[in-house]
Amino acid sequence: MFKTIWGSDKAVASVAATSKIFIRGKQKAAMTPSTQRIVNQLSALSASRKQPKLLSLCNEDLIKNRTITNAWNVYKRKLFQKRDEQFEKQYNSIKNAMEDLKQTSPELFELANAKEQKRFPLEMRIPTDFPPNQPWVYNYAPKK
Amino acid sequence: MLNRTNLTRARSLRYLASKRFQSTESSSTGIWSDFSKRSPSLKLSNPAIKKNIFDKIDPSEGPASIQNYSRRLAYHSINEIDDTFKVAYEYLQEQSAEKYQQIEVLEKQVAQAQSETEVKELKDRIEALLVEAEASNPEVLYNTSYLSSEDLDKSQPVYRQILKEKWEAFDLMVTMQRLEQLHVIPDTLPTLDPKVDVKVKFPHNLKDEFSSWVTPGEILPAFAVSQPPTIRIQEFERVDQEQLYTVVVVNPDTPDLATNSFSTTLQYGLANVPLNNVDNTISTSTLLTQGDSYTFQHYIPLTPEKNAQNQRACLWVFRQAKPLALDALAGPNTHFDIRTFVETNSLNPVGAHVWRQHFDRSVNDVRRSYGLEKGKVYHRVRQAHPVI
Amino acid sequence: MSFLKSISGLIRPLNGQGSILHTSSLNNITQIRTATKKVSGSKTNKNDSAGRRLGPKAYEGHYVQPGQIIMRQRGTKIHPGENVKIGVDHTIYAVEPGYVRFYYNPFHPLRKYVGVALKQELKLPTPHFSPRVRRFGYVELTDPVKAQQEEDRMSRKEYEAQSELTNEFLKSEEYRQNVTKEFAQSLKDEFSIDLDENKLQVVAHRFYEISQLVKNGLSLEEAKVQASYNHIYNIELAARRGEVSNFEEAKKENLSVFNDIDNKVQLDAQGRLCKYLNAQERESLQQEISTKLAPFANRILSKEDKKTVTNLIETPGAYTTSEQSLLREQYLPEIVPWTVPGSVIENIDPENPPKDVVVQRVFDGKTRSTKVIGRPRDIVA
Numbered sequence: 001m002f003k004t005i006w007g008s009d010k011a012v013a014s015v016a017a018t019s020k021i022f023i024r025g026k027q028k029a030a031m032t033p034s035t036q037r038i039v040n041q042l043s044a045l046s047a048s049r050k051q052p053k054l055l056s057l058c059n060e061d062l063i064k065n066r067t068i069t070n071a072w073n074v075y076k077r078k079l080f081q082k083r084d085e086q087f088e089k090q091y092n093s094i095k096n097a098m099e100d101l102k103q104t105s106p107e108l109f110e111l112a113n114a115k116e117q118k119r120f121p122l123e124m125r126i127p128t129d130f131p132p133n134q135p136w137v138y139n140y141a142p143k144k
Numbered sequence: 145m146l147n148r149t150n151l152t153r154a155r156s157l158r159y160l161a162s163k164r165f166q167s168t169e170s171s172s173t174g175i176w177s178d179f180s181k182r183s184p185s186l187k188l189s190n191p192a193i194k195k196n197i198f199d200k201i202d203p204s205e206g207p208a209s210i211q212n213y214s215r216r217l218a219y220h221s222i223n224e225i226d227d228t229f230k231v232a233y234e235y236l237q238e239q240s241a242e243k244y245q246q247i248e249v250l251e252k253q254v255a256q257a258q259s260e261t262e263v264k265e266l267k268d269r270i271e272a273l274l275v276e277a278e279a280s281n282p283e284v285l286y287n288t289s290y291l292s293s294e295d296l297d298k299s300q301p302v303y304r305q306i307l308k309e310k311w312e313a314f315d316l317m318v319t320m321q322r323l324e325q326l327h328v329i330p331d332t333l334p335t336l337d338p339k340v341d342v343k344v345k346f347p348h349n350l351k352d353e354f355s356s357w358v359t360p361g362e363i364l365p366a367f368a369v370s371q372p373p374t375i376r377i378q379e380f381e382r383v384d385q386e387q388l389y390t391v392v393v394v395n396p397d398t399p400d401l402a403t404n405s406f407s408t409t410l411q412y413g414l415a416n417v418p419l420n421n422v423d424n425t426i427s428t429s430t431l432l433t434q435g436d437s438y439t440f441q442h443y444i445p446l447t448p449e450k451n452a453q454n455q456r457a458c459l460w461v462f463r464q465a466k467p468l469a470l471d472a473l474a475g476p477n478t479h480f481d482i483r484t485f486v487e488t489n490s491l492n493p494v495g496a497h498v499w500r501q502h503f504d505r506s507v508n509d510v511r512r513s514y515g516l517e518k519g520k521v522y523h524r525v526r527q528a529h530p531v532i
Numbered sequence: 533m534s535f536l537k538s539i540s541g542l543i544r545p546l547n548g549q550g551s552i553l554h555t556s557s558l559n560n561i562t563q564i565r566t567a568t569k570k571v572s573g574s575k576t577n578k579n580d581s582a583g584r585r586l587g588p589k590a591y592e593g594h595y596v597q598p599g600q601i602i603m604r605q606r607g608t609k610i611h612p613g614e615n616v617k618i619g620v621d622h623t624i625y626a627v628e629p630g631y632v633r634f635y636y637n638p639f640h641p642l643r644k645y646v647g648v649a650l651k652q653e654l655k656l657p658t659p660h661f662s663p664r665v666r667r668f669g670y671v672e673l674t675d676p677v678k679a680q681q682e683e684d685r686m687s688r689k690e691y692e693a694q695s696e697l698t699n700e701f702l703k704s705e706e707y708r709q710n711v712t713k714e715f716a717q718s719l720k721d722e723f724s725i726d727l728d729e730n731k732l733q734v735v736a737h738r739f740y741e742i743s744q745l746v747k748n749g750l751s752l753e754e755a756k757v758q759a760s761y762n763h764i765y766n767i768e769l770a771a772r773r774g775e776v777s778n779f780e781e782a783k784k785e786n787l788s789v790f791n792d793i794d795n796k797v798q799l800d801a802q803g804r805l806c807k808y809l810n811a812q813e814r815e816s817l818q819q820e821i822s823t824k825l826a827p828f829a830n831r832i833l834s835k836e837d838k839k840t841v842t843n844l845i846e847t848p849g850a851y852t853t854s855e856q857s858l859l860r861e862q863y864l865p866e867i868v869p870w871t872v873p874g875s876v877i878e879n880i881d882p883e884n885p886p887k888d889v890v891v892q893r894v895f896d897g898k899t900r901s902t903k904v905i906g907r908p909r910d911i912v913a
Contacts, residue, residue, distance in 0.1 A: 058207035060196040061221055063286050064229040070280040071232030074239055203897060204871070213867055327664060334661035347754075348762050350744040371765055399668050406666055429757045432764065442772075450683045451670055513766075515773035521679040522670035528598050530629045531650040531667045 174234070175241040176281050185297030188283040197282055198233075200226050209290070229282075236280050243277035271301045271382055278302040298421045301382070308380040311341045319497065322361035328458045328498050331396045332408070332482050341378040342461050342495035346371065347428055362499050363454065367506035369499070370513070372412065372443035375426045377419055377461055377495065386418040388464040390491055391426065394482055395446050397455040399522075403532045410480040411457060413441030415468050440473040446501045447511050449519040454502045462491035588646075592634050596626040602646055613637070613647030614656055628667055711743070712736045718805050723797050727789070734786075735793050738763060743803045752799065752852070760790050798849060801856055806848030817850050828863055830872055832910050838864060868911035877906035 031039065042050065057065065102109045118138045125136060179187065188194045192208035201207050206216030250270050257263045278284050279302055287296060288306045296303040316338055323329050329336055346369055349355040354368040375391060393412035400407040417426055417438050426438075448455045460482070468489055486493065503519075511519060590602045603610050603624040612618040613635065615628040626632075630648040633656040637645050647656045650665050658664060673679040686694075716736035719725040727735065738759045745755035764783050771779035798808045809817060821844050828841050845851065845859045868875045877889060882904045885891050889906040896903050 055222075057222070058196075058201075058219055059209040059286070059290055060193060060201060060207050061225060063197055063282050063289070064225050065222075066285060067236065067280065067282045068225075068228050068232040071235045074236065074280070213865065213869060217870075330661050331663045347745070347750065347758050348765075350741065350748070352748045355745075355748045371762070396663075399670070401668070401672065404668050406668060428754075428761045432757060432761045453670075513769050513773075515769070521673045521683045523673055524682065524685075526669040527671050528629050529669065529671070531665070 174237045175244055175277075176233075176237050176283070183297060183300055185300060186278060186281065186284055186287075186302075188286050193286065194283070197229075197286070233282065240277045240281065243273050247273050247277070267382070267384075274301045275305045279305070298378070298424065304380050304382075304421065307341075307378070311378075311380070315341060319360045322498055323496055326361055326456055326498055326500070328396075328456060328496060331456075332394055332458045333460065333486065333493055334483075336493055336496055338496075339379075339381070339463075339494040340461060341376075341380075342459065342497045343376040343378075344373045344459060344497050344499070347374050358497070358499050360498050364499050364501055365504045365506055366445060366447060366501060366510040369445045369457070369501065370506075370510050372431060373459075374428060375459070375461075376424055377426070378424050379419070379421050383420040386420050388415075388467060389417045389419055390415040390462040390464055390468070390489070391417065391459065392441075392462075392482065392485075393443075393457050393459045394480060395455055395457055397448075397453075398478070399449070399452055399520075404529055405531050407478065408480045408482060410441050410477040410482075411446060412443040412459075413473065414438045415440055415470060415473055416464070437470075440470045441477055444477070444514055444516075445510055447507050447514075447516060447519060448501050448503045449507075449522060450503045451522040451524045452503065452520075454500045457499050457501065459497040460493055461495040461497075462486065463494050465490050465492070590626075590632045592632060594632045595630070596632055596648060597629050598627050599625055601625045602632055602648075608643075610634070610644045610646050611640070613645035614658065615648040615650065616646060708740060712740045715739045715805060719793075719797065723805070723807075725793065725796070731789060734763060735789065738790065739797075739799060739805065742799050746799070746803075746853075756790075756794060760787065763790075800848045801851060801853040802846055802848075804848060809849045814850065817847065821845075821847055821850055825859070825863060832868055832872060832874055832908060833864070834910070866912070872911075875907060875911050877908070878903075880904065880906040 098109065098112070101112065120136075120138055120140055122136055122138075125132075175182075188197070190208065196207050196209070201219070201221050203220075204217075206219045207221075210216040210219060247270055250266055250273070254263055254266045254270070257266060278300070284302055288303065293307055293310070296307065298304055298307070319342070320336075320338065323336065343357050345355065345357045346364075347355055348371040349368055351368075354364065358364065358373075377389060377391075379387065391412070391414040392410060395409045395411055396406060398407050398409045414426065415438060417430075419426075430438075446455050446457050473489070485491075507519065511517075584604070584606075586604045586606065588603050590596050590600065596602060601623055602616060605622050605624075608618070608622055610624065612624050613633075615630060616624050616626050618624050624646055626648045628648055628650060630650045631652050631654075632646065633649050634644065634646050635656045637643060637657050645657070649656055650667055654665060673682055712733070713736075716732050719727075719732060719736060725732070725735070741759040741762060742752070742755045745758055746752060750758065763786060767776055767782050767786065768779055770776045771782075776782055794808065796808055797805050800806045825841065825844055828837060833841065841863050845856050845863070851859065870876050877886075880886070880889065880891070882891050885906055888909045890909060892905055892907055893902050894905055895901075
């Protein structure tokens with residue numbers, strides 16, 4: 001019993017150390033007056049005026065910037081084109097294989113394209129006022 | 145985390161360094177620095193600015209494009225922009241070189257082409273490729289962004305394309321708005337599918353407020369339009385040799401007291417004016433030397449009478465399908481029917497312009513100088529008499 | 533138990549049993565005598581107003597005058613079409629005299645329109661691409677006195693601007709006369725041009741026009757052509773009026789005079805007359821001047837030096853305006869650059885600077901700190 005009280009006291013002390021300690025009397029500002037003044041002034045300014053200034057570049061640098069942007073756009077476009085071509089090829093080969101399968105063995109084609117049966121369809125869910133936090137698992141199996 | 149960023153930074157710098165090494169090697173052989181086949185007008189003419197773009201901006205001198213000395217000195221460039229620019233430039237140049245290779249192939253096909261339509265098709269494709277090959281060239285970019293449109297070489301498809309985009313973004317919209325709101329369409333011709341940029345100015349004016357290009361719809365005093373205008377017709381499509389144009393100025397607001405309505409008067413008529421992409425202006429010197437061979441109706445400025453309200457001078461530009469006989473075009477200029485004129489001569493309207501006039505104190509002098517009788521004066525209250 | 537009690541009120545009674553509204557016994561019916569006479573009236577349905585006399589006031593084909601009301605309505609039952617307008621209370625009235633037409637507009641197929649056709653045979657709407665039918669409506673003043681009065685009548689704005697306009701005109705006219713006179717004098721004296729007084733005036737006026745056109749931004753060559761054309765065009769107009777008999781001859785003669793003069797005299801960038809220089813002569817003159825200018829480059833200039841440089845740059849006929857401004861930028865900069873030797877004095881005492889030295893605090897990029905330097909007063913132009 002005694003021991004447990006000791007233990008609980010320790011826990012209380014550790015909690016008190018992390019939480020804010022109440023101090024009676026006028027609070028002293030953490031900031032120096034000059035910093036406080038700047039903070040006050042900034043708080044009176046609207047957010048748009050606190051934005052950093054727009055860079056005013058000379059004509060030469062603007063041209064350089066546009067060239068860099070152009071090059072990046074061309075580079076990206078090429079990448080996307082390459083990827084799209086790849087996807088198209090993949091799709092076409094899948095399609096051809098399936099056509100082939102349909103010709104050679106219709107049963108296997110049926111099996112390959114059979115729709116996956118849902119073990120627990122969404123209709124089984126009991127309606128509630130709010131949507132669930134966990135997504136619905138169609139093929140739920142209890143953990144072993 | 146820190147280690148990783150350092151690593152990637154080191155890697156990218158190494159990449160940049162290797163690229164830089166390549167770029168110094170290949171910069172002299174790149175397609176954009178080769179002017180054996182390309183026009184010199186694709187060059188950036190200012191050597192100081194060119195040096196600033198392709199080398200670093202020297203911080204002790206500052207960018208050459210800034211005029212003010214102290215501002216030039218105070219300028220700070222962006223970190224790493226030059227190295228990145230070099231990589232970007234090389235990359236774009238490679239893309240452009242590919243385009244030029246395609247063009248070479250097409251040009252060989254043009255030489256072997258049989259029919260005219262095939263040649264035209266191939267030439268169109270070449271032009272589109274030329275635009276693509278030069279549109280991202282920084283020298284061309286600089287020229288189109290900071291040079292006035294008058295200094296650009298309109299024989300180059302890329303400049304024509306960019307000028308067309310600029311025209312469509314502003315001047316065309318202003319012109320079409322004024323043509324529609326002032327009812328030039330459909331009071332003169334049914335409608336307009338604009339193809340050319342039409343600009344008008346009256347260069348005889350010694351006062352600068354009247355000597356610059358006229359904004360469509362502007363109200364001008366009679367003395368400011370007392371001599372024939374300079375007309376600039378900028379074609380954006382390729383003109384292989386020459387295209388003939390007809391230009392007319394009509395006033396659809398001439399009072400017609402017999403019907404208590406209005407009639408159209410032909411104020412100015414030019415035909416068979418040969419123009420192309422570069423030589424695009426019917427200027428004073430053209431009028432001085434060859435004016436008579438183009439004119440079928442001498443210029444008569446609008447001289448609105450007192451209280452006859454605003455009158456519109458509608459300038460129409462037509463592409464001709466074939467040369468026209470000037471004698472056949474000449475005729476009385478009053479009660480002019482522009483629609484039948486266009487139809488009988490199979491003209492294709494491609495551009496228009498409009499300015500307005502009303503009675504002012506210079507009208508009488510202009511009338512006198514053109515040998516016209518004194519203008520009528522109308523009562524300032526509009527009556528309710530019906531149209532006859 | 534308490535739970536059952538609380539929900540009992542929410543459960544639907546079965547077969548009417550246990551209902552709160554249930555009355556079981558016949559004995560408990562009480563007779564109620566309802567009132568057969570109303571004690572006081574009710575307010576409902578009493579705010580009816582008189583009819584507003586809405587509807588069409590002029591029908592299809594009726595002739596209407598401007599301002600005549602065609603339709604009174606609440607909201608736009610009918611929309612205003614051609615030659616009519618709509619008032620704040622959606623009243624449609626005519627603005628031109630003509631015949632009322634009710635019609636549909638293909639651009640707004642769900643709306644009904646009313647308009648006024650200016651002629652009886654015309655139908656509305658006017659086809660989209662055909663010209664509008666318009667009425668002039670103004671009457672000519674035939675009495676010459678009244679016509680003159682009406683022509684002289686000014687708007688208040690025009691009337692109030694008269695004095696200013698006259699002053700401006702007189703001033704510009706005086707300026708023109710002075711300049712033309714000067715040109716004529718100098719053509720006669722300096723360049724010994726031998727022309728009769730009329731021709732001399734024409735040539736001098738042409739030079740005045742060239743100077744003004746160059747100020748408007750035309751190049752010298754364009755200005756020359758334009759000024760010639762202005763004169764030729766005036767002759768052409770005179771020929772059309774019948775005042776000049778042979779226009780072609782007059783044109784040729786005038787052009788040859790202008791050509792002769794242009795080969796002797798030209799206008800320089802300062803607007804003064806000077807000897808005509810062809811391209812070769814101009815180039816050699818420019819080279820001469822640039823060798824003379826070379827020693828003034830990249831150093832601080834004294835007042836006399838500045839004067840000589842200015843004179844060299846403004847040598848008659850040597851440079852165009854834009855070339856001159858480039859040269860001025862190079863040799864007479866507003867503030868001499870730091871790179872010019874002697875224009876930066878380091879190690880000075882900011883408290884007691886020497887005479888003719890301006891103290892500046894500048895940022896030194898190399899050490900990334902500010903430092904104090906002195907610059908001689910002569911560096912400012």
